[in-house]
Amino acid sequence: MRTPPVALTVAGSDSGGGAGIQADLATFAALGVHGASAVTAVTVQDTRGVHAIHPVPSDVVVQQVAVVVSDLAPRATKTGMLGDAATASALAILAADGLLPRLVVDPVLVSTSGHALATHDVLAVMRDDLLPHAAVITPNTDEAAALLGCSPAASLRDQTDQARRLLELGCAAAVVTGGVDAGARLDVLATPTDVQVMAGPGIDTRNDHGTGCTFAAAVAAGLAHGLTVDRAVTAARAFVRAALTESVQWRLGRGRGPVSHLAPSSTVPRGESV
């Protein structure tokens, strides 16, 4: 008898199956982790855009987290779209009480299709109350800028500087994703002792819906397997790149299609189970 690693995602539902809860659970499964979920909002969404958003009442979100934590004891947790400020505050309290272990915060603000997924008050609560409990946060360059109240990074130097400054918000590590320089994609991981620049050639695909959710969920899966943040981030990059490469030939939906979560996970290193 063996207990598989468990990770909990607290995020919004994407009816198109490309991002949010659906991307997180597919990523967990591909990486050998049992996924539990607490839904914060129901979005009416497809590859073309977000057509409506219905937040779930915060007490219902808290109840979902509470039952999962007490029964399944997740080793890692991940937050994505938070729904509303009441839910963001409630999650911050759960995190302060130690109920969201090895917390990965993906500060979701806007969808790939350009729709706002969080209001200013959600951003403020996330920044001030939730981020200080995170093992790692995974903003893209726009989200990093919104958290810091500055312009998006225009160079690797800006991106590196912003990754460092995000640590001042109280998170243990920050990875700023999605920098672009001469065709390369750059992610910068900052910890209190180190800054690491990870670069790879850009993958030319229209099917990039859900990359941020997939990346953050893969980091959480790595932490659930017992990897360090550093190794979990490296493994997550490999997984997202495989998912993007796999989806280059896809035709799925009429807009920005999802990445393929059916990518061969055997290429991705797994940690020892803790």
Ligand SMILES: Nc1ncnc2c1ncn2[C@@H]1O[C@H](COP(=O)(O)OP(=O)(O)O)[C@@H](O)[C@H]1O
């Ligand atoms: N076209 C691409 N080619 C290579 N890597 C990509 C591409 N698009 C996204 N990524 C990678 O996917 C991960 C998620 O980042 P990003 O796309 O910035 O998230 P978000 O969906 O939040 O904007 C990062 O590791 C980033 O470098």
Ligand SMILES: Cc1ncc(COP(=O)(O)O)c(N)n1
């Ligand atoms: C429910 C939900 N959560 C997150 C995203 C962001 O993902 P993306 O930036 O790829 O659109 C989304 N579109 N929908």
